Structures are given as C-alpha cells and as structure tokens.
Amino acid sequence: MSPVRVLLFCFLCTSSCASELRERALRLMARDPLIDGHNDLALQLRILHNNKLSHIRLYNLSNVATDINRLKTGRVGAQVFAAYVMCTAQEKDAVRLTLEQIDVIQRMCTSYPDLELVTSAQGLEQSTKTACLISIEGGHSIDSSLATLRMFYQLGVRSMALTHTCNTPWAESSSNIYSFYPKKNQSLTSFGEAVVREMNRLGMIVDLSHSSWDTARSVLEISTAPVIFSHSSAFAVCQHNRNVPDWLLVMLKEKRGLIMVNMHSGFISCGEKGNISVVADHFEHIRKVAGFESIGIGGDYDGASKFPDGLEDVSKYPALIQELVRRNWTETELAAILRRNFLRVFKEVEKVRDRQSSQPPSEAEIPLADAANPCRLILTRPVSGSVFRDASSSNVNVLTCSVVSSVLLPFLLLLLLLLLPTAV
Incomplete structure (x- = not known):
C-alpha cells in the first residue's frame, strides 16, 4: 500500500473512531443529562442588560457563554445559577443586590417554556426541561444574619458558598484580594459553625468553592450533611489555591461530598489556555484520590473569562465526555459525574433536613464586635x-x-x- 493510501486509511479510521466516541457520549448524555454546578449568567445579565429581561431573548445571546440553545446543544439537563454580588458590596447593600439577582434568575427560569425552576431533588430528577437551581455565591450576601439566610431559602435558594474572594466575619476566603475581616488563626468562628448547622437544618447545600482550606476542613468536620465544591479542580494538577489538595479530597470522600470540576483556564492549566485533555487530567486525578463518586461538573461559564480550547461555552460539554469515553471511563462512572452524584448529595442533604424537622430555627447572633459593620x-x-x-x-x-x-x-x-x- 502506498504511503498516501496509508495516510488516507489512518485518517478515515481516526475520523470514524472520533465519530463513534461522540455518538457514545451523546447517547450517555441523553440518558443522564448533565447537572452543571455553577454558572454566572445572572451576573452577565446585570452587567450587560441591567437585568432587563424584556430587552433580550435568552435563546441566542451574544457576548456570553450561556443561552438556552447552547444549553440544549451541551445536553445540560439542569443548571445551578449563581446569585452573585461583588465583595465590594459587603458592609453595604449586598443583601439588596442579592435579592435582585435571585429575582432575575426566578424571572428568567419561569418566563421561558424550555426552563423550569426547581427547589428539590425530586423536582430536579423529574424535570423534563432544563431545570434551574438557585445558589448564592458568597456568604457576604447574608450580612451575618441567619434570618436572612432563612429568607433566602424561602425564596428558593438551595446552595450557598460560604465565601467568595473576600473573608466574611465568620469564614475565610481562599483569596486575599480584599482586606475585609482579616483572620487570626480562626478560619471558621462559632457563628460560622452556626451558619453551617442552620444550612444543614434548612436543607441548603454548603458550598466550599472559594473558601480557604482551613475553613473547608472545619466545615467538613462539623457538617452533618455532605458538602460540595461547586466549581473547583485538583490542586495536584494545577497548584492554584482555589483548587482542592489531596488531603481535602480524602476528607470530602469520607463525608460523601462532591467536587464539581471547574473549566476556567486559570484553575485548569494555571493561566495557560489549556485544552480538553488537561481538563480530563483533573478528572483522572480526582478519581484516583477520591473515587468517581466524588466528582461532578461545575463549569463556571460567564463567571470567568478564559476557557480551554474546545470548551469555550456550555454547548461544548459533549466534547469533554467524549474525551473521558476515549480514556475508557465506564458508563456507570460517566452517569455518576454527569448527574447521579449531585442528585445523591442533594437527596442526602434533604434527609439531614428531614431528620431535624422538629429542631427550631437557630437564634444565634454574631457579636457586633465581630461584624464591625x-x-x-x-x-x-x-x-x-x-x-x-x-x-x-x-x-x-x-x-x-x-x-x-x-x-x-x-x-x-x-x-x-x-x-x-x-x-x-
């Protein structure tokens, strides 16, 4: 056979193999559509459109990484949308701004027939549309008030990250961008412990992405329900303090928690743009340390600016699953990371809530000297x-x-x- 024919044969075989892998990935995602643990479209709606949904059509949006058509193409069966306000709102109007972000998510997810707002594991499991869950990104949004936390739950919030890029008076961030509430060897205060326990009682998922490792360790020690890192990756692969070290992964596994791998290049390839293969390396490492039962996907689309080649927006998720299929991940493992692990965590969080149904709401208050607001x-x-x-x-x-x-x-x-x- 001539060299030209050999090259043509190899090309045809490679193309056929890639097509078969993609078909397998799509079949898997049709059966177990992805639950994406973190998306900041609501932030972009404020920045680009001042939350005026009447001025846009969510099916096809420019200048963002998320819209309804691309969610469908990416086989996203459920999306956790973050109600996020900047840390500079701490000690100011963070609560008001958070309410406005919850409002825009609620309006978005109830105004379009392809979206459905859900507030329970059962609703998430049974939805035939793209289900929407609401999370809060940053404990500064509750202004150190358990009553505010409870009211957010009443409005449909089912997850909260304890910090963003700033400390709160009661928990420590992985970042030192802001000077709010410097910690002195106490990453989670007694009030912070009360926040975690009240979230357990309510049935609200505790999110440790953006928290310091010490805060994460303290939470894992006291939480009676599984917790998540909604958009973090493996520190061993990319040594960024937003990622999770192996010793924390082991603790997470012991508490039946979940790390939802982030797609942001800064956390995947430490500043380089990266590619799908590097993202898959994070999955492989976490599986080795904590097992596939501890893994999910939390893209962080529209919250970050740079993503790996081939994973530029939410429509590209099938390419990631295709790469994992190529690496011989089993259907059981892929179904777990796509959907079933998150559902299991959410159900266990609700079981903890149900066991505490007779427990009254916490009346713990933060000392005014700690809040210093x-x-x-x-x-x-x-x-x-x-x-x-x-x-x-x-x-x-x-x-x-x-x-x-x-x-x-x-x-x-x-x-x-x-x-x-x-x-x-």
Whole structure:
C-alpha cells in the first residue's frame, strides 16, 4: 500500500473512531443529562442588560457563554445559577443586590417554556426541561444574619458558598484580594459553625468553592450533611489555591461530598489556555484520590473569562465526555459525574433536613464586635434624648425619640383613623 493510501486509511479510521466516541457520549448524555454546578449568567445579565429581561431573548445571546440553545446543544439537563454580588458590596447593600439577582434568575427560569425552576431533588430528577437551581455565591450576601439566610431559602435558594474572594466575619476566603475581616488563626468562628448547622437544618447545600482550606476542613468536620465544591479542580494538577489538595479530597470522600470540576483556564492549566485533555487530567486525578463518586461538573461559564480550547461555552460539554469515553471511563462512572452524584448529595442533604424537622430555627447572633459593620445599627429601644447608634459607635442616626413622636406618631394615628371604618 502506498504511503498516501496509508495516510488516507489512518485518517478515515481516526475520523470514524472520533465519530463513534461522540455518538457514545451523546447517547450517555441523553440518558443522564448533565447537572452543571455553577454558572454566572445572572451576573452577565446585570452587567450587560441591567437585568432587563424584556430587552433580550435568552435563546441566542451574544457576548456570553450561556443561552438556552447552547444549553440544549451541551445536553445540560439542569443548571445551578449563581446569585452573585461583588465583595465590594459587603458592609453595604449586598443583601439588596442579592435579592435582585435571585429575582432575575426566578424571572428568567419561569418566563421561558424550555426552563423550569426547581427547589428539590425530586423536582430536579423529574424535570423534563432544563431545570434551574438557585445558589448564592458568597456568604457576604447574608450580612451575618441567619434570618436572612432563612429568607433566602424561602425564596428558593438551595446552595450557598460560604465565601467568595473576600473573608466574611465568620469564614475565610481562599483569596486575599480584599482586606475585609482579616483572620487570626480562626478560619471558621462559632457563628460560622452556626451558619453551617442552620444550612444543614434548612436543607441548603454548603458550598466550599472559594473558601480557604482551613475553613473547608472545619466545615467538613462539623457538617452533618455532605458538602460540595461547586466549581473547583485538583490542586495536584494545577497548584492554584482555589483548587482542592489531596488531603481535602480524602476528607470530602469520607463525608460523601462532591467536587464539581471547574473549566476556567486559570484553575485548569494555571493561566495557560489549556485544552480538553488537561481538563480530563483533573478528572483522572480526582478519581484516583477520591473515587468517581466524588466528582461532578461545575463549569463556571460567564463567571470567568478564559476557557480551554474546545470548551469555550456550555454547548461544548459533549466534547469533554467524549474525551473521558476515549480514556475508557465506564458508563456507570460517566452517569455518576454527569448527574447521579449531585442528585445523591442533594437527596442526602434533604434527609439531614428531614431528620431535624422538629429542631427550631437557630437564634444565634454574631457579636457586633465581630461584624464591625459601620452600616449595622445597634437596635436599642429609644428613650427621650437618646439616639440609635451604629455598630462602630462613631456615627449617629438622627432618628431621635422627638422625631418619632413629632412625625411618625401623627402619621400612624391618621392611618389608624382611615382604617377603622373598614375594620368595623
């Protein structure tokens, strides 16, 4: 056979093999559509469109990595959308901004017939559309308030990352970008432990992506439910502090938790653009250390700027599964990382919730000295001549008792008079 014919034969064989691998990957994803643990489309909706959904069509969006058509092409059966606000909102209006991001996710997922907002493992399992789950990315969004955490749960939030790129008063970030609340050998305070326990009681998944390794270790020691890293990768493959070292992977396995591999080049190939093969290396390493039962997928699309060649947006997920098929991952293993591992974790989180159904909500409060928030009022009963003071005790709220009596009281009396005939 001539050299030209040999080359042609090899090319045809390679093309045929690649086509067969892709067909196998697509069949697997049709049976077990992907649950993607982290996506920041809501952030881009704010940045690019000021959350005005009426101005756009979600089927085909430019300048982003996620839209409905690409979710379908990528065989994404469920997407966890992050309600994220920047760390610079801490000590300011983080709660309001988070509410607005929850609102845009809810509106997005209830306005399109191809999307469905779900709040339970059963709803996730039974959905025939692209199911939407809401997470909060960063504990600064609750402003150190368990009551706020509970209200977010009532609004449909089912997961929260304890930190983002800043410390909270009660947990430590893997990043040192911001100077908020420097920690002194105490990565998770007693209030932080109360946050974890209340999330266990509610049935909210604890997310350790962005948390420091010490905080992650403390959480794994006290949580009674499995926890996740929603978008992190293997430190042994890329030595970035956002990734998870082997000793933490072992702890995660022991607690039946989940690490959902991130696609961001910075965490996959440590700054280089990378390719699908490098991403697959993270899966291989985590399987070796913690088993395939501990692995999921959390792309971080629209939250990061650079992704490996061949994995530029959510439509490209079949190429990743094709590479794992080529590496002889079994159908059982692939079904687990695509979907079943996350469902198992979510169900176990709900079982822990159900076992604690008779336990009352926690009334733990963070000490004002720990929060040290200049926008946080000290709520004391006003008396004549007294004032409300903020938590820093340096600024004074001008709402005095005389203002209450001269302005607010007449208004309330007038309102009462107006309502009395109706009540009668």
